[in-house]
Amino acid sequence: MTPRHFALLFGICLIWGVNFVVAKWSLSGTPVIVEGFEGAPPLFFAFLRFVLLYALLAPFLLPVPKRMGPVIGAALTMGAIQFALLFIGLRFATPSAIAIIVQLAVPFTTILSIIFLSERVGWVRGSGMAIAFLGASLVVFKPAEFSFTIGLVAGIGAAFAAAAGSIFVKRADVPALSLQAWIGLISWPPLLIASFLLEQDQIAHTLAGGWPFFATLVFTVLLVNVVGHGGFYYLLRRYDASLIAPLTLMAPLIGVICGVLLLGDPVTWQLVLGGALALAGVGVVAARRSRTAQVSDVMGKPR
Numbered sequence: 001m002t003p004r005h006f007a008l009l010f011g012i013c014l015i016w017g018v019n020f021v022v023a024k025w026s027l028s029g030t031p032v033i034v035e036g037f038e039g040a041p042p043l044f045f046a047f048l049r050f051v052l053l054y055a056l057l058a059p060f061l062l063p064v065p066k067r068m069g070p071v072i073g074a075a076l077t078m079g080a081i082q083f084a085l086l087f088i089g090l091r092f093a094t095p096s097a098i099a100i101i102v103q104l105a106v107p108f109t110t111i112l113s114i115i116f117l118s119e120r121v122g123w124v125r126g127s128g129m130a131i132a133f134l135g136a137s138l139v140v141f142k143p144a145e146f147s148f149t150i151g152l153v154a155g156i157g158a159a160f161a162a163a164a165g166s167i168f169v170k171r172a173d174v175p176a177l178s179l180q181a182w183i184g185l186i187s188w189p190p191l192l193i194a195s196f197l198l199e200q201d202q203i204a205h206t207l208a209g210g211w212p213f214f215a216t217l218v219f220t221v222l223l224v225n226v227v228g229h230g231g232f233y234y235l236l237r238r239y240d241a242s243l244i245a246p247l248t249l250m251a252p253l254i255g256v257i258c259g260v261l262l263l264g265d266p267v268t269w270q271l272v273l274g275g276a277l278a279l280a281g282v283g284v285v286a287a288r289r290s291r292t293a294q295v296s297d298v299m300g301k302p303r
Contacts, residue, residue: 017254078165
């Protein structure tokens with residue numbers, strides 16, 4: 001990989017990693033940047049994200065895909081459901097922990113590929129999956145309270161939804177920007193309905209964030225989706241996925257560092273050991289998987 005392309009990949013991972021902290025502030029008002037802002041409701045924030053994504057990418061809706069079933073499935077799982085759960089997770093858990101937990105999408109995808117795509121898994125990937133789940137369990141489980149936190153359970157659900165979405169993506173023959181446009185269009189209506197059924201004072205809470213909140217929304221859509229994913233697919237067309245996929249683990253590492261430095265996330269032995277095991281296991285699964293996977297089969301990062 002050339003230094004210029006590695007710099008591009010690092011920039012993409014930096015955007016994805018910082019986005020965990022940006023989204024955390026948007027959803028909880030932490031740290032205090034705007035007085036009185038306590039964060040936007042998670043479902044309403046997800047609605048705003050996807051309606052803006054649709055507005056930006058609407059021209060890419062055409063031509064209409066011939067097979068809409070997989071597109072709708074991908075939109076509902078990788079779009080509406082994943083981000084509803086992800087934002088709920090970020091509201092109630094630290095971005096450091098969520099950055100690690102959502103990486104379970106990789107072994108989850110492998111499991112679903114075995115069930116629905118008849119993919120075979122050798123002992124190397126199987127061991128990587130076991131290590132990843134062991135590490136994630138350490139991060140999620142709180143032995144002192146003998147309980148799981150709501151936020152981290154939601155994060156696991158988001159990872160599973162992303163994995164389910166990747167199965168639909170494999171069956172949808174749609175270009176990347178076109179797929180993102182359809183995800184935006186299909187995702188915002190159910191999120192809006194769910195928000196008005198389950199949340200209150202959405203507009204007032206959102207407007208309380210002022211221009212910083214809308215700046216974070218633009219960052220989330222424009223930089224994370226358009227620039228981040230666009231650059232990611234650009235690199236995948238030029239390099240073997242076995243090189244690119246493991247390097248994207250820089251993103252959760254940056255997310256953990258940002259959470260600790262910017263938000264004061266606690267650094268516990270569970271986070272350190274569990275995070276190291278989870279990322280190591282995911283790295284094994286990603287590298288082993290991508291040796292045989294086609295570039296078009298690599299799922300988008302759940303950001």
